[in-house]
Amino acid sequence: MAELPGKEEQVQQQKRLPGKILSPEAIASILTVLMVLVIWYYLTDSFIDKLFFPSPMDTVLVVGRMEGVLVGYFLATMYRVVVGMLAGALLGVLCGVAMSWNKWINSILDPLIEALRPIPAVALIPFFILWFGIGDMGKLILTALGGFTVMVVTTLEAIKHVSPIYIMAARTLGANRLTIYRTVILPAITPPLIGGMRVTVALSFALVIASEFMGAQSGLGYMIMLARRTLQTDAILVGVIIIGITSWIVDRMVRIIGNYLTRWAPRSD
Amino acid sequence: MSAYIQILNVQKSFAGTARQIEALRDVNLEVEAGEFMCLVGPSGCGKSTLVFIVAGLVAPSGGAVQVGGAPVHDPDPDRTVVFQGDAVFPWMTVAQNIGYGLQQTNIAKQRKEEIVTNLIDLVGLGGFRDAYPKELSGGMKKRVDLARAYATDPTVLLMDEPFGALDAITKEKMQEDLMRLSVTETDKQRTVLFVTHDLEEAIFLADRVAVMTSRPGAIQEVLDIPFPRPREASIKLSNEFQALRGHIRGLLVAEEDNEIREG
Ligand SMILES: Nc1ncnc2c1ncn2[C@@H]1O[C@H](COP(=O)(O)OP(=O)(O)O)[C@@H](O)[C@H]1O
Ligand SMILES: [Mg+2]
Numbered sequence: 001m002a003e004l005p006g007k008e009e010q011v012q013q014q015k016r017l018p019g020k021i022l023s024p025e026a027i028a029s030i031l032t033v034l035m036v037l038v039i040w041y042y043l044t045d046s047f048i049d050k051l052f053f054p055s056p057m058d059t060v061l062v063v064g065r066m067e068g069v070l071v072g073y074f075l076a077t078m079y080r081v082v083v084g085m086l087a088g089a090l091l092g093v094l095c096g097v098a099m100s101w102n103k104w105i106n107s108i109l110d111p112l113i114e115a116l117r118p119i120p121a122v123a124l125i126p127f128f129i130l131w132f133g134i135g136d137m138g139k140l141i142l143t144a145l146g147g148f149t150v151m152v153v154t155t156l157e158a159i160k161h162v163s164p165i166y167i168m169a170a171r172t173l174g175a176n177r178l179t180i181y182r183t184v185i186l187p188a189i190t191p192p193l194i195g196g197m198r199v200t201v202a203l204s205f206a207l208v209i210a211s212e213f214m215g216a217q218s219g220l221g222y223m224i225m226l227a228r229r230t231l232q233t234d235a236i237l238v239g240v241i242i243i244g245i246t247s248w249i250v251d252r253m254v255r256i257i258g259n260y261l262t263r264w265a266p267r268s269d
Numbered sequence: 270m271s272a273y274i275q276i277l278n279v280q281k282s283f284a285g286t287a288r289q290i291e292a293l294r295d296v297n298l299e300v301e302a303g304e305f306m307c308l309v310g311p312s313g314c315g316k317s318t319l320v321f322i323v324a325g326l327v328a329p330s331g332g333a334v335q336v337g338g339a340p341v342h343d344p345d346p347d348r349t350v351v352f353q354g355d356a357v358f359p360w361m362t363v364a365q366n367i368g369y370g371l372q373q374t375n376i377a378k379q380r381k382e383e384i385v386t387n388l389i390d391l392v393g394l395g396g397f398r399d400a401y402p403k404e405l406s407g408g409m410k411k412r413v414d415l416a417r418a419y420a421t422d423p424t425v426l427l428m429d430e431p432f433g434a435l436d437a438i439t440k441e442k443m444q445e446d447l448m449r450l451s452v453t454e455t456d457k458q459r460t461v462l463f464v465t466h467d468l469e470e471a472i473f474l475a476d477r478v479a480v481m482t483s484r485p486g487a488i489q490e491v492l493d494i495p496f497p498r499p500r501e502a503s504i505k506l507s508n509e510f511q512a513l514r515g516h517i518r519g520l521l522v523a524e525e526d527n528e529i530r531e532g
Contacts, residue, residue: 168326169356173370173421174346183369187360264360264401 054234059241062234069223074242076218077208080136081250084143085204089197092148096155097181113152121146121203122210134215143207147200154196158189191265194258198251205247271338272299273460274323274425278332281318292318294485296332302424305451305461307471309517310481311524316464317353319486320429323462324350336425346370348425349418353433353464357402357410357417363389364398366413370421388416392446408439415447422455428463432470444473445502452499468514468521469505480517483524490520 022030037056044055054062063070095113099106121142132138162185170180212221220239227235281293292315300306310316321327323334325344334341336348349370357366367388371381389398392412394405402410411431418426432440450456451474465471471478472494480490492513496504504510 165352165354165356166358168321168324168344169350169352169358169417170369171326171344172324172346172348172350173417174344174373175369176373179373184358187358190360262360264403266359266403 050233051231052233054237058234059237062232062238066235066238070238070242073218073220073223074246077212077220077243078246080139080143080208080212080219081204084140084208085147085200087140088144088147088204089151089200091144092151093155093193095148096152096159097185099152099156100159100185101177101181113149116145117149117153121149121207125211125214128211129215134217139208139211139216142211143204146203146207150200150203151193151196154192154199155189158192158196159185161192162188187264190258191262194254194262197254197258201251201254202247205243205250209243273302273304273337274298274300274462275335276319276323276332277334279319279322279329279334280331281315281322281327282330291485293322293329294487296481296487298479298488298491300460300462302460303458305463305474305476307475307478308462308464308481309466309468309471309478309521310486311483311521312466314481314484315486316481317429320350320427320462320464323425324348324427326350346373346421347423348427349421349423351411351414351418351426351428351431353429353431355407355410355414355434357413359402362399362401363394363405363413366402367416367420369417374421384420388420391450392416408435408443411435411443424458424460426459426461428461430464430466433465433467440467440470441502444470447474448499468517471517472510472513473500473502473505478513478517480520483527489524492517 041056044050044053044058050058095109099109124142124145128138128142132141166184166188167180170184175183208219209221209224212219213225216222220243224236224239227233227239276296276298279293279296280291283290283292296315296319298306298308308316308319318327322329323336323341325334325341325348328342341348358369361369364385368381368385371384376384386398389395392415394409394412394416397405397409402413405413411434415431418428432443435443451459451461463471463474475494478492478494479488480492481487482489494513496510
């Protein structure tokens with residue numbers, strides 16, 4: 001054990017050496033990315049027809065060409081994702097809490113949720129277009145529905161697994177039911193809710209893009225669909241990359257907020 | 270005058286997965302006001318169940334519990350519990366945990382702060398006021414739990430194997446702290462029901478020790494512990510102490526034999 005502090009010092013010194021800002025692991029990751037870019041460039045330059053996959057150059061150039069519409073489409077998609085997701089998640093958590101609070105609310109809502117849960121929300125898109133047209137409303141409701149289902153189930157499961165010892169402790173200290181929900185159940189279920197929220201983010205992007213494929217006049221999914229009709233693979237790829245990056249960023253934000261809210265929780269990392 | 274805590278013919282059965290589990294059969298026990306009563310018994314004999322019933326967390330299947338002359342139906346901050354497991358809220362800081370019971374009262378904010386600060390000092394967690402439980406050792410967490418149970422200044426304190434999970438040294442230290450606390454003016458009036466399976470702990474702390482039978486639990490004997498308070502740890506080595514320990518051990522071993530024979 002006496003050696004350990006010495007080793008730690010060594011590691012720290014290594015980190016501080018000039019020219020060694022990046023760890024070997026980080027360099028390995030960067031090399032992977034570069035390799036992919038090189039192979040991509042080489043393949044699209046020689047074997048692969050632009051009709052099937054664009055070259056890196058085309059992809060960069062198309063961004064410049066489309067800049068005007070791109071921002072508008074991006075904002076349209078983000079609006080649908082964020083508003084739909086937040087509304088659905090909030091409603092889901094509220095419903096889950098209400099169902100655990102009162103057995104009547106539970107009995108009334110449970111069959112509805114059970115009927116909804118096994119249906120993939122994408123399967124409902126034709127109905128939503130029929131009912132709400134191809135504007136924002138149908139897409140918002142569809143996305144909210146997806147997030148709602150995930151979060152209501154996550155909330156119910158999480159509340160079921162709150163350790164009874166915390167609830168008993170709160171009761172003996174004079175807390176009433178509302179106080180127990182506010183000060184014990186809500187904090188206790190936050191870690192699993194963050195997990196549910198990350199699933200919701202991924203699902204919301206998928207639902208918005210899918211509904212934009214099927215009927216829309218704006219959005220990244222709409223753009224990809226247009227580009228497919230005119231065989232502009234570079235525009236398709238740009239759309240895909242933007243969706244990937246923003247989805248990653250939103251997930252990252254949920255993780256950062258989640259880590260802050262659960263800063264009290266012991267972690268294994 | 271009747272006893273402060275009266276446990277009268279208390280029975281408790283649970284609906285198990287296969288069959289009914291009879292946890293308590295006809296428990297009768299009286300604890301006087303200001304008394305420190307230890308409850309010992311084989312594991313699974315229903316000690317925790319009895320604590321929950323006295324706390325008002327669990328309803329008995331039969332019989333009744335009275336505290337201060339009033340029947341117990343619900344939990345009350347006048348009867349706080351230190352649980353067998355770790356019941357410190359991990360999402361609250363040390364100060365928030367200790368102040369939890371006070372937060373449910375109308376006591377002035379400044380007074381709450383005072384009480385919490387005093388308790389933090391009393392249990393020796395001065396530097397950890399704003400620490401989360403994950404930063405504390407098992408012994409420190411148990412101190413938070415104790416302080417939280419003391420904060421509402423209850424007339425009855427129920428402790429369910431509070432030091433069961435601690436290492437021997439930490440445990441002895443906590444027992445001595447508890448002994449010192451038990452002779453202070455406010456604590457002389459507090460009625461304590463302290464569950465343990467550690468016989469030395471029971472004899473060291475208690476005014477009286479109640480010995481339970483194996484499941485279904487009942488009280489088989491209640492012994493007076495004659496040592497004056499405050500007690501030093503060294504009394505554990507005295508002949509009288511060891512004789513009491515031997516006697517209680519004999520009662521529990523006989524129970525275990527019974528249980529094996531009855532299978
Ligand atoms: N909620 C419950 N449901 C079913 N059985 C229980 C429940 N709580 C306790 N028991 C059973 O009652 C008996 C006594 O439990 P407990 O009071 O925890 O014992 P002790 O604290 O003395 O170890 C055990 O056999 C236990 O399995
Ligand atoms: Mg127990």
